[in-house]
Amino acid sequence: MTAVLVGMSAGVDPAELRSLAANAGAEPAFLQVHDPALVDVLTTVADRGTSDLLLIGTGWAQPGPKRSWLRRVAAHWLRSYDGAPTVRLSPQLLAAPDAGLLAAAIAAGGSPMTDDAAPLHSPAWEDVPRHRHQVLICRGPRCSALGASALTSAFGDELRRAGLGDDDALITVTGCQFPCNHAPVVTVQPDDAWYGRVSVDDVPDLVERHLVGEARVEGLALPRERSPARRSAEYSDRGPGL
Numbered sequence: 391m392t393a394v395l396v397g398m399s400a401g402v403d404p405a406e407l408r409s410l411a412a413n414a415g416a417e418p419a420f421l422q423v424h425d426p427a428l429v430d431v432l433t434t435v436a437d438r439g440t441s442d443l444l445l446i447g448t449g450w451a452q453p454g455p456k457r458s459w460l461r462r463v464a465a466h467w468l469r470s471y472d473g474a475p476t477v478r479l480s481p482q483l484l485a486a487p488d489a490g491l492l493a494a495a496i497a498a499g500g501s502p503m504t505d506d507a508a509p510l511h512s513p514a515w516e517d518v519p520r521h522r523h524q525v526l527i528c529r530g531p532r533c534s535a536l537g538a539s540a541l542t543s544a545f546g547d548e549l550r551r552a553g554l555g556d557d558d559a560l561i562t563v564t565g566c567q568f569p570c571n572h573a574p575v576v577t578v579q580p581d582d583a584w585y586g587r588v589s590v591d592d593v594p595d596l597v598e599r600h601l602v603g604e605a606r607v608e609g610l611a612l613p614r615e616r617s618p619a620r621r622s623a624e625y626s627d628r629g630p631g632l
Contacts, residue, residue, distance in 0.1 A: 391442040391478075392435050393496045394419050396428055398447050398483065399454030400563040401542035403534070406487055407448065414492045416446070421455065421463060423529070423563050428460075429467045432477075441475045446495050449483025451539075453546040453561075457483055458507075465507035477503045521560040523601050528575040530566030537589060538574035544593040552597050559601050572612055584612040 393416035397407045400423040411418040419431035426434075428445075435443060447460045461479060468474050478500035484491055527533075527541050545561050567575050572586025576596070583606050585596065592610060599605050 391444055391499070392417060392440045393444045393446060394428070394431055394435070395484070395492065396421055396445055396447045396460060397424060397451070398422075398449065398460065399451035399542070400424075400529075401454070401539060402448055402451035403539045410487050410489065410492060413489055414496060416492070416496065421447075421459065428463055432464070432467050433471065436471060436475050442478070443475055444478045444480060444496065444500050446480040446492065446500075447483045448487075450486050452543045461503065461507045462510065464503055465505045466510050468503065468505035474505075479503050519560055520557045523559045523581065524579045525559055525561050525601070526564050526567065526577045526579065527561065528565075528567040528573070528577075529563050530570065530573070532570040532573040533566075533575055536573045540590050541574060541576065541588060541593065544590045545597070548593050548597040549601070552602055554597075554601065559597075569612060575612075581606075582614060584614050585610040586612045 393414065395407060395411040395414070395416045395418055397404065397418070397420040402420070402424070404420065404424040407420075408418045417431050417435060419426055419428040421428055432443065445460060445464060447457055448454075464477055464479070468477060480495050480498070480500040482495075484495060525545060527538060527545070529538055542561060542563060549555070549559055549561070567577060569575055569584070569586065574588050576585045576588045577583065578585070578600060581600075583600065585592075585607065588596070588610060592607075596607055596610070599607050
């Protein structure tokens with residue numbers, strides 16, 4: 391049996407998960423943001439001829455999707471892979487990045503899955519969200535090394551305390567946003583507000599003053615100079631709307 395340790399949350403530390411998986415002889419995979427994606431790992435392992443797979447989701451990094459999302463994505467893969475191996479699902483998400491807990495989960499095994507879980511598409515996910523702000527948390531190499539991994543959970547916790555949901559402020563993890571000397575970097579759109587050296591302790595102020603009060607937090611704000619607008623030669627020759 392091949393075990394696959396799956397990072398569920400965008401806030402999970404990929405290096406930590408990969409190390410934990412390697413020490414246990416498991417394959418690392420991620421449900422979102424980081425590579426390798428779960429479906430790619432399932433295909434790679436199945437192509438090697440593995441007949442039995444165990445999926446163990448991580449639950450220590452928040453906010454993260456529920457275990458049902460692991461079942462949903464795995465079922466999608468089962469429906470698309472011809473001659474898929476047996477896929478088992480651990481009954482609980484791993485509560486901490488602990489080698490002993492992972493070893494116990496692998497030893498316990500899991501229940502075989504079927505491919506009849508809910509599909510990836512749903513009428514409930516058709517509409518573009520109505521959020522006023524989108525908070526972009528940089529997870530480039532420098533930002534991640536300087537503490538950005540804790541910011542996603544901190545923003546989620548603070549938004550809940552403020553009574554805000556996804557329709558108010560949408561939290562999104564990104565790759566490098568470029569002003570790396572100011573890491574960790576957080577930007578708020580469409581306000582074009584850039585914040586640098588953001589720590590967990592700064593998050594309540596950012597939520598209260600900017601996301602609720604619509605005022606920039608000057609002590610963290612970075613100067614922003616826009617490049618002049620450029621139009622392609624093709625656009626200039628043809629004119630707008632042609």
